[in-house]
Amino acid sequence: MDELLAIFDKNLAEARAAIAGATDETLMPPWTLLHNGLTTFRMPRVAMIRSFVMNYLIHHRAQLGVHLRLNDAPVPSIYGPSADEDPFA
Numbered sequence: 001m002d003e004l005l006a007i008f009d010k011n012l013a014e015a016r017a018a019i020a021g022a023t024d025e026t027l028m029p030p031w032t033l034l035h036n037g038l039t040t041f042r043m044p045r046v047a048m049i050r051s052f053v054m055n056y057l058i059h060h061r062a063q064l065g066v067h068l069r070l071n072d073a074p075v076p077s078i079y080g081p082s083a084d085e086d087p088f089a
Helices: 002-022 045-070
Strands: 029-036 039-043
Touching: 029 045, 039 045
Parallel strands: none
Antiparallel strands: 029 039
């Protein structure tokens, strides 16, 4: 587990640095999804990051909240206090 977490943390730091250092010149060229050498679709890299990276993470974070709730586990703060936390305590 420690090895996997170390790899995750390393890749996360590299991804954050790459996105922070990105410019319009690096984000606007098209990104292409190929299937058997044929173009399935093409979009600017910035749209791919938003659509496939950010939306994917948001979706699965919400799924985790539902999973926790269905298993009677407290839902942690995600975008602010959850219903399971008392912000005035």
